[in-house]
Amino acid sequence: MASPLFFLLLLQSFLVSTSASSTTSLLNQTETLLKWRASLDSQSQSFSSWVGDNPCNWVGIACDRLGSVTNISLSNFGLKGTLDNLNFMAFPNLIHFDLGKNSLYGAIPSDIVNLSKLTFFSLSANNFSGNIPKDIGRLSSLAVLALAMNQLSGSLPVSVGNLSNCQHIWLYSNKLSGSIPSEIGRLSSVIDLHLGGNSLTGTIPASIGNFSNLKYLYLSTNQLSGSIPSEIGRLSSLNVLTLHENQLSGSIPSEIGRLSSLNFLDLHHNQLSGSIPPELGMIRNLNTLDFSRNSLTGMIPKAMGNLSHLGFLYLYTNELSGSIPREIGMIQSLFHLELLENNLIGVIPTSIGNLTNLTILNLGDNKLSGPIPASIGNLTRLTLLQLRNNSLSGPIPVEMNNLTVLESLQLNDNQLTGRVPDNVCLGGSLKYLAVRGNHLTGPIPRSLRNCTSLYRARLEENQLEENISEAFGIYPSLDFIDLSDNKLYGELSPNWGLCQNLTSLMISNNKLEGPIPPIKAFLLAPFDALKNNKGLCGNAIGLLHCVSEECQLQDIFAIWGYDGKILYENILEATEQFNSNYCIGLRGYGNIYKAALTTGRGFAMKKLNPSDDNQSINLRAFESEIHALAERRHHNIVKLYGFCSNAEYSFLIYEFVERWSLRTILSNPEEAAELDWDKRLNIAEGLVSALSYMRHDCPSPIIHCEISSNNVLLDLDYEAHV
Numbered sequence: 001m002a003s004p005l006f007f008l009l010l011l012q013s014f015l016v017s018t019s020a021s022s023t024t025s026l027l028n029q030t031e032t033l034l035k036w037r038a039s040l041d042s043q044s045q046s047f048s049s050w051v052g053d054n055p056c057n058w059v060g061i062a063c064d065r066l067g068s069v070t071n072i073s074l075s076n077f078g079l080k081g082t083l084d085n086l087n088f089m090a091f092p093n094l095i096h097f098d099l100g101k102n103s104l105y106g107a108i109p110s111d112i113v114n115l116s117k118l119t120f121f122s123l124s125a126n127n128f129s130g131n132i133p134k135d136i137g138r139l140s141s142l143a144v145l146a147l148a149m150n151q152l153s154g155s156l157p158v159s160v161g162n163l164s165n166c167q168h169i170w171l172y173s174n175k176l177s178g179s180i181p182s183e184i185g186r187l188s189s190v191i192d193l194h195l196g197g198n199s200l201t202g203t204i205p206a207s208i209g210n211f212s213n214l215k216y217l218y219l220s221t222n223q224l225s226g227s228i229p230s231e232i233g234r235l236s237s238l239n240v241l242t243l244h245e246n247q248l249s250g251s252i253p254s255e256i257g258r259l260s261s262l263n264f265l266d267l268h269h270n271q272l273s274g275s276i277p278p279e280l281g282m283i284r285n286l287n288t289l290d291f292s293r294n295s296l297t298g299m300i301p302k303a304m305g306n307l308s309h310l311g312f313l314y315l316y317t318n319e320l321s322g323s324i325p326r327e328i329g330m331i332q333s334l335f336h337l338e339l340l341e342n343n344l345i346g347v348i349p350t351s352i353g354n355l356t357n358l359t360i361l362n363l364g365d366n367k368l369s370g371p372i373p374a375s376i377g378n379l380t381r382l383t384l385l386q387l388r389n390n391s392l393s394g395p396i397p398v399e400m401n402n403l404t405v406l407e408s409l410q411l412n413d414n415q416l417t418g419r420v421p422d423n424v425c426l427g428g429s430l431k432y433l434a435v436r437g438n439h440l441t442g443p444i445p446r447s448l449r450n451c452t453s454l455y456r457a458r459l460e461e462n463q464l465e466e467n468i469s470e471a472f473g474i475y476p477s478l479d480f481i482d483l484s485d486n487k488l489y490g491e492l493s494p495n496w497g498l499c500q501n502l503t504s505l506m507i508s509n510n511k512l513e514g515p516i517p518p519i520k521a522f523l524l525a526p527f528d529a530l531k532n533n534k535g536l537c538g539n540a541i542g543l544l545h546c547v548s549e550e551c552q553l554q555d556i557f558a559i560w561g562y563d564g565k566i567l568y569e570n571i572l573e574a575t576e577q578f579n580s581n582y583c584i585g586l587r588g589y590g591n592i593y594k595a596a597l598t599t600g601r602g603f604a605m606k607k608l609n610p611s612d613d614n615q616s617i618n619l620r621a622f623e624s625e626i627h628a629l630a631e632r633r634h635h636n637i638v639k640l641y642g643f644c645s646n647a648e649y650s651f652l653i654y655e656f657v658e659r660w661s662l663r664t665i666l667s668n669p670e671e672a673a674e675l676d677w678d679k680r681l682n683i684a685e686g687l688v689s690a691l692s693y694m695r696h697d698c699p700s701p702i703i704h705c706e707i708s709s710n711n712v713l714l715d716l717d718y719e720a721h722v
């Protein structure tokens with residue numbers, strides 16, 4: 001990138017520096033900066049302003065009155081290279097040095113420690129490696145030391161303790177090892193000490209109690225061991241304390257209760273034991289308390305009810321016992337309450353209904369008993385309610401119908417009776433529903449019928465009783481459903497064929513009957529998944545072939561006066577048993593037939609070729625077809641009305657698009673003439689829309705490669721249908 005002008009300047013500086021010694025200081029600066037720029041692997045466009053012999057005018061550089069550089073600020077300049085060629089001795093007056101957010105690498109030059117006026121030093125978010133200079137403590141004016149997010153290794157130099165004017169020390173996300181030197185306690189001005197995300201070992205030095213101005217202490221995600229020093233209670237200005245993800249043991253010092261300014265306290269994932277000190281209740285400003293994943297025992301202190309600003313309380317995965325204190329209902333600011341995986345006993349306090357801001361309530365995997373309190377219906381903002389694996393009994397309160405924005409409801413493995421709340425998916429957000437292993441009765445909840453968000457559902461091992469052909473909706477996202485061991489009856493609705501993402505299903509031990517839809521989840525289902533029903537049939541292991549004339553149809557057929565049997569017969573009649581005369585198209589895996597039925601309504605049928613060798617390939621192709629059509633709402637994709645499947649024939653039934661294929665039209669001069677440019681443009685737009693839709697949503701290559709004028713159908717309005 002070096003321009004001829006740049007070489008000229010270099011030459012000029014060289015000549016001047018050897019001849020005129022009075023301007024050496026300035027030239028030294030110019031020369032040093034240009035030399036460094038030339039050494040970089042890649043340089044920013046902004047460097048193009050680095051011309052002339054006065055760096056004080058250059059972008060990112062500032063000088064004092066005497067023309068001596070005080071400020072080098074090249075943060076986020078896209079710099080790549082090292083500092084090996086930057087001689088700091090040229091900048092004895094440097095105050096501010098910021099090269100953060102670049103791609104610089106290599107070592108931090110040790111002569112930086114000679115910059116006695118430096119107050120701001122940042123190399124954060126680069127790729128520097130090696131050690132922090134041993135004598136860093138000589139930067140006695142330093143207020144900000146920011147070397148975070150690099151690859152620095154070795155230990156924290158003892159001399160850090162000499163940075164007595166330093167307020168912000170950011171060394172997080174490096175590879176620092178060794179212990180924290182107790183000399184750190186001499187950092188009398190420090191406000192923000194962030195050493196998280198390293199590999200520091202040893203104990204937390206008691207001398208941290210000296211940090212009288214400290215507001216932020218982050219020592220999380222290291223390998224610190226030993227106990228939390230009680231001196232921590234002297235940090236009266238502390239706002240944030242994170243010690244999570246270490247190997248700290250012993251009990252939580254009650255002195256933490258003295259941290260009256262504390263807002264955020266995170267001790268999760270250590271080996272802390274003993275009980276939660278009631279003194280915590282005195283930290284009135286606390287917003288977040290996370291003690292999860294430790295070995296804490298004893299009861300949840302009643303005094304926690306005094307934490308009137310607490311938004312997030314996480315005590316999960318400990319060994320807490322006793323019951324949930326009624327006083328929890330006083331913390332009305334709570335958004336998340338997670339107490340799962342403890343040994344909590346007793347009832348869920350009614351006062352929980354006071355926590356109307358809760359979005360997450362997780363009390364699962366405890367030993368709670370008694371009923372779910374009706375007051376839970378007050379928690380209308382809940383998106384996650386998890387009470388699984390307790391000993392809860394009694395009916396699910398009707399008030400739970402107030403919970404309409406749930407994304408996850410897990411009440412499984414209790415002894416609950418009554419009905420699954422009808423409104424569980426009223427807000428259209430439900431993804432996970434688990435109520436298995438209770439004594440629930442009644443139908444499948446109403447709102448589940450159009451719950452298109454549903455991803456996993458477990459309703460097995462209850463006494464749910466309903467005609468499933470009416471209850472089952474359209475679930476494009478459904479991956480897993482277990483309905484086994486209930487009292488469900490009736491036939492499988494054609495909607496099952498639209499569960500394009502279903503990988504696993506269990507419907508055994510019910511009273512279901514009729515044909516299974518020809519989709520992979522059914523055809524490849526193990527017998528255990530389907531067994532012990534009243535009369536399921538179809539091409540799956542252990543099932544009998546359907547004996548005759550079995551079709552599953554969308555409701556619309558009923559309006560037209562068809563049932564499956566009549567339609568099947570009509571179609572066979574109208575196509576003379578799929579006589580080739582009615583064949584209007586050929587595909588690799590199936591022929592398309594047209595049937596004009598007696599009502600005058602036309603349908604197109606795609607019949608699965610019964611060539612035995614390729615049966616599985618055919619099935620897969622057949623299935624892809626169903627998948628592609630599952631989201632039938634696209635205006636330019638033909639509608640799927642149902643399927644018929646028996647030992648003789650398996651076929652899909654589509655709407656019949658009235659015109660012939662685009663190719664037929666184009667090959668007939670009269671018809672082609674009618675296809676003016678407006679119509680052609682309309683066709684093209686429809687096609688583009690349908691294709692982008694299919695490419696986006698349907699990964700099947702079978703679909704992509706078959707778009708030709710042959711299978712673009714036009715309706716009476718010359719709208720394209722793929």
Ligand SMILES: *[C@@H]1O[C@H](CO)[C@@H](O)[C@H](O)[C@H]1NC(C)=O
Pocket residue numbers: 024028031032087
């Ligand atoms: C800067 O000037 C000093 C003398 O003032 C000289 O010793 C040194 O070599 C010069 N450095 C550069 C890089 O020209």
Ligand SMILES: *[C@@H]1O[C@H](CO)[C@@H](O)[C@H](O)[C@H]1NC(C)=O
Pocket residue numbers: 062070071072073095096
């Ligand atoms: C140095 O430059 C940066 C960025 O332009 C600026 O924020 C800072 O105040 C300057 N510091 C000094 C001491 O000039």
Ligand SMILES: *[C@@H]1O[C@H](CO)[C@@H](O)[C@H](O)[C@H]1NC(C)=O
Pocket residue numbers: 089111114
């Ligand atoms: C830094 O200063 C010390 C004396 O304070 C000196 O001995 C050392 O040579 C200097 N470092 C460089 C690289 O000039």
Ligand SMILES: *[C@@H]1O[C@H](CO)[C@@H](O)[C@H](O)[C@H]1NC(C)=O
Pocket residue numbers: 103105126127
């Ligand atoms: C940092 O350096 C490592 C190897 O030293 C390299 O793999 C990585 O890509 C670099 N990262 C950046 C952001 O330059």
Ligand SMILES: *[C@@H]1O[C@H](CO)[C@@H](O)[C@H](O)[C@H]1NC(C)=O
Pocket residue numbers: 135137158159160162
């Ligand atoms: C800290 O500073 C004092 C006084 O300036 C000095 O004696 C001591 O050696 C320094 N400590 C370290 C570890 O550099």
Ligand SMILES: *[C@@H]1O[C@H](CO)[C@@H](O)[C@H](O)[C@H]1NC(C)=O
Pocket residue numbers: 182183184185186188207210
């Ligand atoms: C605590 O600070 C005092 C003065 O502020 C200092 O004398 C003492 O050495 C410090 N303690 C530790 C352990 O660093």
Ligand SMILES: *[C@@H]1O[C@H](CO)[C@@H](O)[C@H](O)[C@H]1NC(C)=O
Pocket residue numbers: 326327328329330331351354
């Ligand atoms: C529930 O909230 C009310 C105020 O809305 C409060 O008076 C009452 O003490 C709370 N109940 C419990 C058990 O915390």
Ligand SMILES: *[C@@H]1O[C@H](CO)[C@@H](O)[C@H](O)[C@H]1NC(C)=O
Pocket residue numbers: 332333334357
């Ligand atoms: C509930 O949350 C809202 C913010 O979403 C907040 O304004 C309100 O104060 C909270 N209620 C309580 C009782 O803390």
Ligand SMILES: *[C@@H]1O[C@H](CO)[C@@H](O)[C@H](O)[C@H]1NC(C)=O
Pocket residue numbers: 353354374375376377378399
């Ligand atoms: C909370 O629920 C209880 C019991 O269902 C009810 O009496 C009370 O009015 C509800 N409070 C609010 C604020 O909805």
Ligand SMILES: *[C@@H]1O[C@H](CO)[C@@H](O)[C@H](O)[C@H]1NC(C)=O
Pocket residue numbers: 377378380398399401402
């Ligand atoms: C909860 O549901 C009950 C009855 O189901 C109703 O009376 C009450 O108003 C609802 N409460 C809220 C907060 O929606």
Ligand SMILES: *[C@@H]1O[C@H](CO)[C@@H](O)[C@H](O)[C@H]1NC(C)=O
Pocket residue numbers: 425426427428429450451452
């Ligand atoms: C389900 O249907 C009900 C009423 O028919 C409607 O209020 C609700 O929004 C629908 N939910 C979804 C997810 O479509």
Ligand SMILES: *[C@@H]1O[C@H](CO)[C@@H](O)[C@H](O)[C@H]1NC(C)=O
Pocket residue numbers: 476477478501
């Ligand atoms: C179906 O699964 C695929 C792959 O996991 C995913 O990308 C897609 O979003 C899912 N479709 C729906 C409607 O959830």
